[in-house]
Amino acid sequence: MTRRRIGILTSGGDSPGMNAxxxxxxxxxxxxxxxxxxxxxxxxxxxxxxxxELTTDRIEDVLxxxxxxxxxxxxxxxxxxxxxxxxxxxxxxxxxxxLIVVGGDGSYQGARTLSQRGVPTVGxxxxxxxxxxxxxxxxGFDTALNTxxxxxxxxxxxxxxxxxxxxxxxxxxxxxxxxxxxxxxxxADYVLVPEMQYAEEFDLSNVARRVEHIYRTTRTYATxxxxxxxxxxxxxxxxxxxxxxxxxxxxxxRETVLGYTxxxxxxxxxxxxxxxxxxxxxxxxxxxxxxxxxxxxxxGEIFDMDIMEALNMPRTFDRPLYDLANRLAGD
Ligand code: F6P
Numbered sequence: 001m002t003r004r005r006i007g008i009l010t011s012g013g014d015s016p017g018m019n020a021x022x023x024x025x026x027x028x029x030x031x032x033x034x035x036x037x038x039x040x041x042x043x044x045x046x047x048x049x050x051x052x053e054l055t056t057d058r059i060e061d062v063l064x065x066x067x068x069x070x071x072x073x074x075x076x077x078x079x080x081x082x083x084x085x086x087x088x089x090x091x092x093x094x095x096x097x098x099l100i101v102v103g104g105d106g107s108y109q110g111a112r113t114l115s116q117r118g119v120p121t122v123g124x125x126x127x128x129x130x131x132x133x134x135x136x137x138x139x140g141f142d143t144a145l146n147t148x149x150x151x152x153x154x155x156x157x158x159x160x161x162x163x164x165x166x167x168x169x170x171x172x173x174x175x176x177x178x179x180x181x182x183x184x185x186x187x188a189d190y191v192l193v194p195e196m197q198y199a200e201e202f203d204l205s206n207v208a209r210r211v212e213h214i215y216r217t218t219r220t221y222a223t224x225x226x227x228x229x230x231x232x233x234x235x236x237x238x239x240x241x242x243x244x245x246x247x248x249x250x251x252x253x254r255e256t257v258l259g260y261t262x263x264x265x266x267x268x269x270x271x272x273x274x275x276x277x278x279x280x281x282x283x284x285x286x287x288x289x290x291x292x293x294x295x296x297x298x299x300g301e302i303f304d305m306d307i308m309e310a311l312n313m314p315r316t317f318d319r320p321l322y323d324l325a326n327r328l329a330g331d
């Protein structure tokens with residue numbers, strides 16, 4: 001009896017837990033009588049017909065590995081008609097009856113166009129940014145948050161020793177979730193996120209006022225978390241912020257841009273569980289030939305919904321959490 005073939009790819013910026021999702025899809029798929037094919041380097045692998053069979057042996061040691069062993073890429077061809085047609089040709093050539101796409105919103109657009117062309121496709125949210133409104137958590141967010149918090153606390157140690165203000169810039173493009181959650185978890189003295197409209201760049205006067213208040217009343221060091229989405233187009237934004245804050249307060253300020261450390265590392269237990277549960281749902285859907293869905297987690301429950309509906313959901317901002325961050329900082 002021929003086994004049904006399902007493809008899987010990871011796309012966009014990598015995130016810890018992508019490998020766990022592939023691992024679970026292969027294991028669960030094998031149990032359900034499916035053969036899982038891995039597409040290398042995201043949609044690019046569909047352009048280049050770069051497809052490998054994923055046996056349970058092959059994926060054995062990837063569950064807790066960071067990055068994505070399948071590779072990933074941002075694929076411009078998927079934005080063109082010709083590229084999409086080529087993707088479908090590759091899918092047909094390898095006999096894939098469905099596809100799992102692990103990635104962010106750009107990757108979901110590709111998944112939608114494939115579903116429209118008759119390939120049942122299911123999206124799993126793989127991005128550290130947590131910027132997909134339809135789900136409470138994306139795969140990789142928790143690990144990135146743990147990495148960020150570890151760094152913030154280390155930076156605070158040395159700021160304390162030197163009576164300095166530490167600015168920590170974190171990822172998140174247009175989403176402040178990493179910054180906000182890390183600020184609360186670390187008790188940062190100020191958090192700047194792209195969702196807030198500030199009267200001036202870096203909300204400078206308010207940050208300076210808070211730093212001065214802290215130095216006058218409590219301690220002579222402070223920690224500020226800056227989301228990269230604040231002044232996103234400014235080059236060396238953390239450095240510019242540092243100079244301005246130094247000028248405004250007269251205190252010694254240092255900046256650290258955490259950068260790509262946030263995307264690496266072994267996935268946390270939470271991210272592994274999330275990835276495994278979500279991959280399980282994806283396999284269940286594809287076993288029934290159901291596509292054009294994305295999987296999420298809300299209120300502790302795994303669910304699936306229409307891709308377009310998910311993409312059209314308005315961005316939400318956890319304003320109560322932002323207010324809590326400020327209250328924790330003594331506002
Ligand atoms: O994975 C999401 C993200 O990390 C963003 O926060 C960041 O701006 C972007 O990817 C940068 O990724 P790259 O340099 O790989 O395009």
